[in-house]
Amino acid sequence: MAVKVDFLKQTAYFSGLSPAALDSIAKLVFEKKVDRSEIFVLEGGTEDVLYIVASGAAKMFKTSAEGKEQILSIARPGDSVNDVAVFDGGPNLVAAQAMSPVVLYGLSKSHLEKILVEYPQVANNVIKVLANRVRYLVSLVEDLSFKHVIGRIAKILLQYGSGAESGQRLTQQDMAAMAGTVREVVGRSLKVLEEEKAIKLDHHRIIITDEEALKRIIEEPS
Amino acid sequence: MIELPVIDPEKCNGCGLCVEVCQHDVLVFIGDIVTVNKVEECDWCTTCELICAEGALTCPFEVVLG
Numbered sequence: 699m700a701v702k703v704d705f706l707k708q709t710a711y712f713s714g715l716s717p718a719a720l721d722s723i724a725k726l727v728f729e730k731k732v733d734r735s736e737i738f739v740l741e742g743g744t745e746d747v748l749y750i751v752a753s754g755a756a757k758m759f760k761t762s763a764e765g766k767e768q769i770l771s772i773a774r775p776g777d778s779v780n781d782v783a784v785f786d787g788g789p790n791l792v793a794a795q796a797m798s799p800v801v802l803y804g805l806s807k808s809h810l811e812k813i814l815v816e817y818p819q820v821a822n823n824v825i826k827v828l829a830n831r832v833r834y835l836v837s838l839v840e841d842l843s844f845k846h847v848i849g850r851i852a853k854i855l856l857q858y859g860s861g862a863e864s865g866q867r868l869t870q871q872d873m874a875a876m877a878g879t880v881r882e883v884v885g886r887s888l889k890v891l892e893e894e895k896a897i898k899l900d901h902h903r904i905i906i907t908d909e910e911a912l913k914r915i916i917e918e919p920s
Numbered sequence: 921m922i923e924l925p926v927i928d929p930e931k932c933n934g935c936g937l938c939v940e941v942c943q944h945d946v947l948v949f950i951g952d953i954v955t956v957n958k959v960e961e962c963d964w965c966t967t968c969e970l971i972c973a974e975g976a977l978t979c980p981f982e983v984v985l986g
Contacts, residue, residue: 734943755937755971774937774973797971798940858983867980870966881970898986901964902923902979907986 702727702803709750709776710827711820719817726809730802738802739780739794746787746807749779754800758792769882770838772797778827784810785824838880850877851887852915855897859906891915924956925968931976938968938977 702724706712712723730749732738739745741760756773770792773779783790784807805813814821854876858868868876870884877884888904891897896911897904906912925947932954939947939954944961947954947968954977956962966979 734941754940769970772971774971775935797967798937855983859985864983867982869969869978869980871969871975871978872980885966885970899964902981904981904983905986906983909985 702729705752705776706750706803709778711750711778711823713823714819715817719819723813723817726813727803727805730804732796732800732802734796734798734800736800737793737795738800739790739792741790741793743790744783745780745790746784747804748781748784748807748810749794749802749804751775751777751779752801752803754796754798756794756796756800758794760792766886768886771834771882781824781828781831785828838883847877847879847883848887848890849916849918850879851884852891852896852912855891855904855906856909856912856916859904860909922959923962923964924959925962926978926980927954927956928976928978929953931974933974933976935973937971937973941967941971943967 703717703720706724706727707715707720712720715723729752730738738749738756751773753775755775756779757769758771758773758779759767759769761767773794779794779802780790782788787807814824851873854868854873858864858866870881870888873884874881888897888899891912892899894911894915896906896908896915898907899905934949934952934954936949936954939949943965944958944963946956946958946962948957949955964979968977969979
């Protein structure tokens with residue numbers, strides 16, 4: 699129990715609470731262990747439990763009708779999962795999948811509602827968490843006007859493959875910074891470019907297999 | 921020469937998430953430091969880079985003309 703309380707007081711949801719409040723909340727929290735690759739929240743499902751990652755990491759993603767996956771965020775220890783569905787009672791917005799063995803602390807919707815009434819500080823904390831989430835997602839939505847991000851990435855690859863920067867290494871984070879996007883979008887863009895046979899990913903190499911295709915993608919109107 | 925993920929020990933906070941998410945057990949802790957162990961098993965999935973909140977672990981790409 700002491701471990702749980704020590705952990706909870708460091709989370710965004712429960713920061714600033716008294717030891718007595720934390721003890722009381724810890725009693726309502728249950729532990730859930732999930733294996734690597736296990737999907738513990740289904741997109742569109744009705745899981746009405748808020749989870750906080752205690753250890754390990756999980757990815758939040760959406761899957762398109764064509765089966766393409768877009769990672770929206772990574773939840774690390776202290777991060778919450780499934781907040782929106784628990785608060786508004788709607789379906790789960792995203793799926794959550796463990797990237798390693800994960801230990802989750804869960805709070806049912808009914809217990810969370812009791813906590814919000816009894817400890818108004820928690821409500822303030824929740825507002826801040828959700829506001830930050832909205833800020834991040836708005837930025838991601840901007841980046842996910844997908845076509846011109848792919849064009850910017852294609853341009854970067856041409857620069858590094860055959861242009862002035864040839865021979866220099868770059869990470870996906872470098873590409874994201876240069877393209878004005880986030881790493882998750884770069885990862886997906888590289889997959890799309892590979893599907894279009896413009897590039898091939900070979901371990902640590904990005905091989906430009908069709909330079910003309912990359913140039914066409916760069917020229918495409920956004 | 922086999923390419924390895926690049927680890928910056930000054931940025932590494934020892935959280936161990938990279939070791940946990942690696943599906944091929946490529947990364948291990950030696951003391952407090954994450955190091956690459958089974959080099960030949962690394963398939964450059966870059967999940968370790970994705971998971972590192974500190975930017976301590978990177979998987980740089982070389983872009984080449986085919």
